[in-house]
Amino acid sequence: MKVNQYFNHFKQDPFYSEFLSENFDLQKTISLIKTMPYNEQITKLASGIECIKSSIKQLTSNNCEKIFQRTIKLDELYDELRIVLIQSQNLMRTLKLMRTKFTQTQDDLDCKIQLLSRLQKTCDLLRKMTRIMHLMERINAIDLNKDERDQLVFLKELIKLSQHINEMDALIQSDQENKLSQLQAIRKDLEEYRLKRSSLCEKVDGLFQNNLQILDLNIIGTCLQVYSNLNTLNTLLGNFVEEKSTWIKQSISNLFDNLIENDMQSNISSTRQNNLLRNSIRNNFKILLENSYIGLNQIATIIKILKRCRDNQTQTILIEMIEPSKRNSLGDFWQNLVTIFSKLFERLFKETTMVKKLIESDYPKILQIFLEYGKKFSHEDFEALIEERSLRSSMKLFENAYLSNSLSILFESVNHIFHNVDGVVSKAKKTDTIPSEKDVDSLIKEINQQILFANFDIDLLRSISRNVVKTINLFLFKCEQLVSSESDSTQVIDKFTNSQRNNCKICHILNYFGDKIKKLVQNESFSSIRITLNDSIKSIDNQMLHIFEPLILSMTSFVIEFFLLQNCLVRPIDLSGRTKISNDFKQFELIFEPICQRFGDHSRSFQIMKAFQTLLLLPPESICQSELIEDSIPKYLIIHFLVSNYTCEEMRSPHHFQEWSINRYSKWIFQQSSNDSDRITIIRKSLKNYVEYVKRSQKTSFFQIYPLLNKIMEK
Secondary structure, three states: OOHHHHHHHHHHOHHHHHHHOOOOOHHHHHHHHHOOOHHHHHHHHHHHHHHHHHHHHHHHHHOHHHHHHHHHHHHHHHHHHHHHHHHHHHHHHHHHHHHHHHHHHHHHHHHHHHHHHHHHHHHHHHHHHHHHHHHHHHHHHOOHHHHOOOHHHHHHHHHHHHHHHHHHHHHHHHOOOOOHHHOHHHHHHHHHHHHHHHHHHHHHHHHHHHHHHHOOHHHHHHHHHHHHHOOOHHHHHHHHHHHHHHHHHHHHHHHHHHHHHHHHHOOOOOHHHHHHHHHHHHHHHHHHHHHHHHHHHHHHHHHHHHHHOEOOOOOOEHHHHOOHHHOOHHHHHHHHHHHHHHHHHHHHHHHOOHHHHHHHHOHHHHHHHHHHHHHHHOOHHHOOOOOHHHHHHHHHHHHHHHHHHHHHHHHHHHHHHOOOOOOOOOHHHHHHHOOOHHHHHHHHHHHHHHHHHOOOOHHHHHHHHHHHHHHHHHHHHHHHHHOOOOHHHOOOOOOOOHHHHHHHHHHHHHHHHHHHHHHHHHOHHHHHHHHHHHHHHHHHHHHHHHHHHHHHHHHHHHHHHHHHHHHHHOOOOOHHHHHHHHHHHHHHHHHHHHHHHHOOOOOHHHHHHHHHHOOOOOOHHHHHHOOOEOOOEOHHHHHHHHHHHHOOOOOOOHHHHOOOOHHHHHHHHHHHOOOHHHHHHHHHHHHHHHHHHHHHHOOOOOOOOHHHHHHHHHO
């Protein structure tokens, strides 16, 4: 059998297939074999071994030549590998030798580099030492005490000394390993350098502080140049702003702590003591503001010099050498001032009683002091400030309190002249409660006084003007409460009533009050509040007109109705007469039209007159057929008009029938007759009398429009 056949045989046999499995498990195979009989186990294993031997023998015998050839090739390959190994060993020895040579050269190079570095450091140290010695010779050669007499030379020597010290600072700062201080040769020079530097700083500090008081720009500029050379310019600005802020706080403590303590311990004080305390408070604020101005002026001077001067070595503007956060030192100090004053006023407002009241009452004068210094603060040198009026915001608590007190004073003045208005019941009491011209003068005087107190400042004046507007509105409200609205206040037929007299007095006092306000507004010094108060003046005029509106309407209605009645009673009237009356109607309409339009054209009498005019020139038949009768025109007017214009003489007018004059008849119509039926009753009696007359006279017919009159009266 061939090898492949043996393999297929083993693969198909269950016993041998276990040995060919990819997942061959020895224990599992042994367990499987043990399940078979012993003889069969021996037979199977022996047979398998025999087959394998036969297969190996067959493979070796068939491929013997190939095996020998491959064996020879393996020997040749072994020889070649042995040669490669020998060459590799030789190469490794060569590389090791080269590495040894390179390493030795590198070590020598590192040693020389280290030696060169030490030599360089030593040379640098010697150079610095030599430079320090040379600089100390120059520093010692400068005698500031000798040159102090000549200011120009002194300032130049001062800058030169600071430049030498600046170079010394740079040399010492570059010595990171601190080797210079260990050199005995320059130890004394370094100690002397520190003394010179300290002496220079003290001298420059004194010079800077002294000349800031007199604002000597030349010396201050020199000092700033020295500070720049000493690299302390940033520190100087920060410390200076902090120092001035602390100085202001200390001034506040010295000026106001005693006032606050005395206020807490004091009892009721006299007027003289209050005046002294008020003057003391004003003077304290003046001192504070003067100190603030001095600090601002000094910082502004420093900033101005920094923007103008250049560094002698680099020619850089000094302000550019300042840290960006400290370039706005003037603005920082201003904000500190606003904060300090805000805390001061808040403390005075919350922790004091007497001082608080005095500041509230004296607020305009204190504000005036602040604004006077505010004008100085807004000078062009202080361009870094946000706004000069921002300092005013610190006084907001007292400003609000002052405005509230001012409004209370004005309201009290109004309430005083309108005493017991809310409790008024009778007309007589109402009239007695109306303020007099003297009362109004006292109120105007108080208003004028409040405006004068605030006239120095436009913002405060506007706030006070708003209080004045509220006061005027309260005055108008009080007057409105006194206005009589009873029915007799609008009557125009009878005598002058108490209600009308009361309303006239109110209108008079409103007019007087309005005139006084107008004179007040016309003052040139109060021109800024003219627009605000003009609206209130219009309110006064409107209030007066509002009081007279019912009376004007009543008068208008009465005049129109009286005019209509008189034209209906006049007889006889022909066509030309009615044409003249029509023209009179047009003139009347032109006269009353502005009044009626002002009140919304709601006057019924005016509407009757316009409607009646359309019927004047019509024939009787057209008049009787008109839809205006009763809808727009009272029936009694049409009947009177027809009787006067289109009847005969025997038909007497109603007032003739009653044997009354026209004046008496008119008074009866407007005062005693309550409705149209009473008025038509008299006309009907007159017409009945006419009928009886015709019957007695045995006439055959009545006048032409008799049927029309009956028809109208029967509607």
